[in-house]
Amino acid sequence: MLILGLILFGMLIGAGAQLILGRDGGGIDWTMAIVAGLVGSFVGGLLISLLAGDGIELRASGIIGSLAGALIVTALWRWLAGRSKAA
Template sequence: MLIIGIILFGILVGAGAQLILGRSASGIDWTLAFAAGVGGSFVGGLLISLLARDGLHFRPSGIIGSIAGAVIVTAAWFWWKRRSGSSVS
């Protein structure tokens, strides 16, 4: 049950990261939302929770870190996609 919660939270955070970076609600890439949300939540949430000395518990610092991590992963993906798309033409 915890795994399902983590996956759903990651997808929501990843979709939120796309909305923060300017994607419309109808244009959300759900695969990217999953990857950025889970990866960003793991890395960002873990780092911020440990830096804030909250431990590995569900705290506001971990949520903020999750969102920040997902935004960074999503922005990097958009940058990479735009960079590789322009070099082909």
């Protein structure tokens, strides 16, 4: 059940990152949302939570870090996709 919750949380964070950065083609790319949300949440959320001294508990610093990580992963994904189309 925990894994399903993590996937859903990552999907929401990834979709939020796409909404903040602007959507390509008018819809949310759910594959990118899941990957960016999970990777961003793991790296950004864990790093910010540990730096803030919150530990591994769910707190605002972890959610903000998760969103920041997902924004970075989404922007990098789009940049790499744009580069491969131009080549």
